Amino acid sequence: MNREKLVALIKEKKSYLCVGLDTDMNKIPAHLKTDADAIFNFNRAIIDATRATCVSYKINTAFYEAWGVKGWEAMEKTVHYIGDDHFKIADAKRGDIGNTSDQYAKAFFETMPFDAVTVAPYMGEDSVKPFLQYEGKWAIVLGLTSNKGAGDFELQQSGSELLYEKVLRTVSEWGTAENLMFVVGATQADEFTRVRELIPDHFLLVPGVGAQGGSLKDISEKAMNKDCGLLVNASRAVIYASGAADFDEAAGKVAAGYQQEMAGYL
């Protein structure tokens, strides 16, 4: 999905919500667990309940890999079920030497129809570039993450700037605002103004709203640009809104609540 279509979707739906499918077999409702296709069936119900109010889904590959081949099957079925009217993110944090990143890009962009993959920047340009070679596909590079460990390296001094600042500044030269986004965690609101000085035009994928405690209001006020420029992700707060038989209905209500709040900021 190219930038033009993504921006049009956001305007049409008055939403920049991304629903994170961190589907954990141990947390899905009891009545689904006995189903051989439990992960996919859970996802399908969540997707049906949230499709109207979100513009994107983010599949956290770890939760699928934990179940081996069956999990990988559920991931493939899920990404196909989402279809072409949502921006589909593989939250995979991949990145390796060039010939290996080529293979990851093939996995997510050719074998599966994802629009974007999250990529770790540590190994530098040749680890990121293979994800930038596909028309209408995106690399979403880690900038400043939402977790406590962001303090260990990302927020450390690196020459005259912080490491995450160097990453945003350097990586933004490897692609364009049409094929490159950055992850900036919602819990890092103090840094959003600085982030927008460095990369005014790029879309940001913002995790950390909901279970991790980030504020949608803060992010939206500080980091929105003329094309919105935000995909704000909520995972656990949406998909585990209820642990009972009404889990999908509850997820739909939470997603609709985020959408209504977002409509006010747009």
Next chain:
Amino acid sequence: MNREKLVALIKEKKSYLCVGLDTDMNKIPAHLKTDADAIFNFNRAIIDATRATCVSYKINTAFYEAWGVKGWEAMEKTVHYIGDDHFKIADAKRGDIGNTSDQYAKAFFETMPFDAVTVAPYMGEDSVKPFLQYEGKWAIVLGLTSNKGAGDFELQQSGSELLYEKVLRTVSEWGTAENLMFVVGATQADEFTRVRELIPDHFLLVPGVGAQGGSLKDISEKAMNKDCGLLVNASRAVIYASGAADFDEAAGKVAAGYQQEMAGYL
């Protein structure tokens, strides 16, 4: 596999060779390609031909994911086929917030019987720790990689040291020499002396010999410690030694050549 067993294996076999199974469907011999189980059958032949001369196998997950569910099946069959007498590395470059790294650790250490996973350090301590919670299992954290992109961040100044130095120094405090190794590329021979000043006891996983041009002699002279402390990986140079029907025999010869050279350094 714990450190004691790994060190004993190295002494017994006079080898610290790791064979990298970066199995690319496009590069395997023509007579195998029509086989529905081509990737696994290629790997099985390579493993049979190299088992005696190496102590470790490294499965590069990207090459399996590129083929989707079928690739993931081939990976699971391969890691089981290797068995318990070799140190089995998932070269996956994973790492995410704590609850997600938990799932990756489950994927590689519980669902599959790997001994170690390669982990990217960018997101800090909570992204690495979940891989350190398993008895006899290892996190192998990226220190200084073998690729050109290592110059973009890893070799940049970070306060009074280089970023990779900060990573080695900081991460080494999160685990021990019994559950933590580091990736240091063979092409970075100039830095090996400094690496050993920072982490004298840890094992290093050293890619970059063979196709990437690193020197086994240089690494061995500069970075070996009293327990050897090295796993030197060769992938393409071994598994694609011949593209014809004798590919396994040719791989066995190249691996045996490395082993003989290693015996001289031990």
